[in-house]
Amino acid sequence: MRFLLGFMLVVAAPLQAETIVAQSKITAVTVYPQGARLTREVAFTAPAGMHDLLVTDLPQATDPQTLRIAPSEGVKIGAYSLRTDRLPPRAAAKSADQIAAEAALEAATAVAISAQLALDGVTARITAANAQIAYLGRLGATDAKTETEVLQSTARMIGAEVLAAAQTALAARADLPAAQKALKAADEAQQDAQAALEALSRPDKDYAALSLALSLAAPGPGVIELTQFVDAATWSPLYDIALDRAAGQVVIDRALLVSQDTGEDWAGVALTLSTAQPGNRPDPTTLWPDLHRIYDPAERSEKSVGRFASPAPMAEADMAVGGMAEPVMEPALMTSVAFQGDIVVYAYPNPVDIADGVENLRLALDQIAVPASSKAQAIPRYDATAFMMAEFSNNSGQILLPGPATLTRDGAMIGQTQLEAIAPGAKTTLGFGAIEGLRLKRSMPSRAEGDRGVFSKSNQIEETAVLSVENLTDEAWPVRILEVIPHSEQEDLVITFVAVPPVTEQDTDDKRGVLAWDLTVPAGQTQDITLSTRESWPEGKELNAPRY
Template sequence: MRSLIAALLASTALPACADTIAATSRITAVTVYPDGAKLTREVTFSAPSAGAHELLVTDLPYDSDPGAIRLAPSEGLQVGAFALRADRLPPREDPLTEDQRAAKTAIEAAQGATDQAQLALEAITAKVEAAEAQARFLSSFTGALPDGATPDTIKSMAVMIGTETLAARQAALAAKAELSPARKAVTEAQDALAKAQAAYDSLPSVDMDYTALSVAVNAAEAGEETVTITQYVGNASWQPVYDLNLTREGGDKLVLDRAVLVTQYTGEDWDGVALTLSSSRPAEQAAPSQLWPELRSIGPEETEEDRARKVMGAGDVLYEAAPATVAAPAPTVTAGMGYEGDTVVYHYPEAVTVATGAENLRLALDNLDFAPVVKAVAVPRLDKTAFVMASFTNASAEPLLPGQAMLFREGVLVGQTWLDVIAPGVEIDVGFGAIETLTVKREMPKRAGGETGVFTSANQQSESAVITVENTGTESWPVRILDQVPYSEQDDLEIEVTASPEPSETDVEGQRGILAWEFDLAAGGKQTITLEQVLTWPEGMVLR
């Protein structure tokens, strides 16, 4: 990658500079898009004299795109040509931060303590092994008696062997008593070393593969100068997450708590940056798609003989093929980088740190209050209980962006859902779980003679159903019941539907045959709905 960048930029000549000023940058602000991010870096350096210099910024990520870099100098400084240098880079004195240097010192101290504890353990182990070896040697002694041995000499030798064996075994036992504390000391030192290493690994790092940005600058006078680098990168994203809290006590109320998850895999940590979240999508399509002319033609109707000839193969084709239509070129997808436009932007009020590849940083935004319309909605044909449904309108001036939502009812988690984008003024329905105390039942009573609720003759079918809704709880509910009846688009198929009570709404949301009943059901109350339908068609026809 570096060699490729170097080759591409070899032809980008920089003006001759009086000297080279090496400097590093600091990321001060980040704007994160749903896919990608804009990094703002500040480079502060000291110009030794007025005139031309080469500024060499030595800490840009190795995969930086020169086409996505913009420069802004401080007052009195001019910038000219710039290029990325991927090789022949100057060494950096110390790529570690102050916190990293302190953590590395702690690692070195912990490593030294671990080595000392290990050496102490090995010394004790050596004492044990030496004493045990001496005891084994003495106990296995089978040497011949010396010439002229007397009983006293033999007795002295036996006493000596016994005394020395006892001393060796006692020394081994004493050394073994030291093993347990020594092993514990090694374990504690290793734990301390692991914690020190983990503390180091958790710190924001500047030690990474890098490329250098070479910039021709011209200073009006000697002194401190600043160049601001704006850079667009991929491998970063954010997405909203929501908590929807529905309460009914004291009046129906819906509170939407908003937060965001920020993730980045850019290769460098964002340490203490000003964070902005933008709904702009610079990595996606920025222009409408292109339509291409569609050429259609007609020809003689294909016969069985024609189709047979096609099967025979290209060598046996006896007819002249119709001119082929040239495929239209694929539409070009264009994308713009860095546009802001009329998009929703969130400025986080505090500096944040986002480590690369290490976490999904969750940041709280704010909350919105809505006045929902809450109903208990049931579909008795498919379900045995009613469900809480809250309808609310986005009365804010901004769209609610798509994201995962956790659903709470009276403070209790009841489920989760995905919210699509909700534009200002748009109404949405969200379900908040089942109401166990509101049961529904749909029965098809038997007719005289034992037939079930569906009766079919040669050209007529009739069906009857009884829907029962019962509230066994202590809270009254506005209830909405949904059911369906067939519909016909043929004059010869007649459908007659009778319901008691009459439905409050027919063809719900434009869906033909969907019926709805709405009523209030008090605690301990019960409501019954009867529904009948008769389908009639001419003889000789079959119902499908």
């Protein structure tokens, strides 16, 4: 009876806690402009009851504050801890590719050994034949005093043996190049196999171990999903922007460049790219009250300096109202990339591999074609040629994020630029390189006063400049010509100008004094603009202005 009761107690008691060692697999990654959120799965099989699950392949930089754990159905999670020191040993898991690479290296090593043995065999044949020839030579020298008939017989024997040994040596030398070539090929194959294995095997860096208590309602497989945030990952957009003047459009090929240095490889992960920046502050800078006071200078000068050496502390209410004791709140350090509009998320359709610290993965995103108007822009004051400019609107419905762009015009590569953020529906203008056939010149014709283009006296300056656009191409070009004249914010300084032909726009792009002409320059012709400027001010005053 006592035995039966003990047996029943054992059966009714829960199973003792068992430590289950498991490894995690990164299944999904969301990469931000700075940082990434990793999703891992830990699969295990265990009987019903309480267990300790030990996961030993987390990066050492794992932040316990960002670590989140979600069990599958039927699994309950208890307390857990993250350790980065005094860790239990772990067995490194090998992928199928690593196993195949190790087998290939082993086979290549065996071939290299066989090739070396074959070469050694050929060399041994040559060495043996040469040794035989040398021995026969010494043997003939020792028999010089024997009888003539014996000597003749010995000589014939030595000659025949030397001939056979020499032929053996020649045959071995004939086999030598092939053996050497085979050994070289085997060595190269072994080196390639070693490099392939090293490319698949990352160093065993420092790691962290996650230990958590769990219970299973029923025996069977279970899954624990881990999510964590890591800093050492980033992505940025890349653009190829092509201007097609004949079609009147700009074609934008968008790509993404992703890299990571998290301490572990990402293999076959579902990749999502987000424009969110979780490292930035979530709220605006605080504004503090700004108290201004007035005082009587005479009354203040009568007071002793010593009275103000140790002012009485302000009341808490005064501090709140006046803000005198509140610190100045500086904005938090922001990243260099500025985003507009809502957060954009890109989900790449196929699994990707990104090696730790050695790989920049470029992924094609999509292609956008938008209508564009193009014209030449000329600034004769500074440039020798006009430049192609294209204006277009972002009608893609998505924000175009800041990033480097490679530019082509009518199929020819022009160069690179840094694209600024373009919000949906926003209009922008991009330059597409110099137009060598549109030559620019700014001259100042001689005047009767002897100065070159400038007439000045004590309270007046007159200046005349001629802006020229020479079209050396075989097509007519629409050209926007820009020039700047002085502007004044004083009533006494009067600035006037006369332009022939008249300007199309004044204070262009809200820039004071910037003039614009929209003209068409026929093929093989030159378009001149004469611009005269006058500045005048009262007698007795002086003009203080920089000259270009």
